[in-house]
Ligand SMILES: Nc1ncnc2c1ncn2[C@@H]1O[C@H](COP(=O)(O)OP(=O)(O)O)[C@@H](O)[C@H]1O
């Protein structure tokens with residue numbers, strides 16, 4: 001086992017768990033990080049306060065609003081890659097250009113896990129979720145902004161409508177098969 005292999009013998013991966021609000025990014029990413037002993041960063045916590053204020057009051061972010069946030073997400077990923085231990089970041093990463101910003105000019109070896117969930121299920125979850133700044137009224141703009149990753153992007157696709165434990169098992173099996 002190398003220094004940063006996990007107990008399960010997996011080599012480190014640098015993951016961005018992506019998708020629209022409510023799709024299950026935090027649930028899946030935190031579970032994966034706990035199971036594999038990988039570092040975890042909640043992307044929401046890297047938003048400048050002005051972005052959180054804007055979303056809380058029902059205004060969608062613009063590309064310009066997201067740029068400093070994506071830069072902080074990129075910095076975090078770059079440090080994980082340099083350190084060489086497995087890492088998982090939650091970040092909606094809605095557009096292809098945002099995913100390119102996350103990879104950066106140096107082309108970080110990150111992989112995206114896209115969690116796909118139906119609009120009806122998302123609306124139901126966001127209405128019921130408590131203690132989060134994101135209002136359900138922003139769901140249409142999230143869905144309209146999403147550019148689903150193409151087959152030419154490093155993406156693993158999972159369903160957000162299965163139980164999170166099932167998604168975790170699928171992901172772990174995927175990494176085991178790859179290694
Ligand atoms: N697979 C799932 N099935 C049912 N509910 C889920 C699932 N994944 C997440 N949830 C619930 O949906 C809400 C949004 O999940 P969360 O992980 O916060 O999503 P995101 O980080 O993408 O906004 C939370 O209340 C969470 O408990």
Ligand SMILES: O=C(O)[C@H](O)[C@@H](O)[C@H](O)[C@H](O)COP(=O)(O)O
Pocket residue numbers: 020021022025026044055061066092093094134142
């Ligand atoms: O780019 C954006 O518009 C936001 O980052 C958004 O996509 C993200 O979803 C929010 O930060 C809400 O947080 P949750 O995704 O955790 O609901």
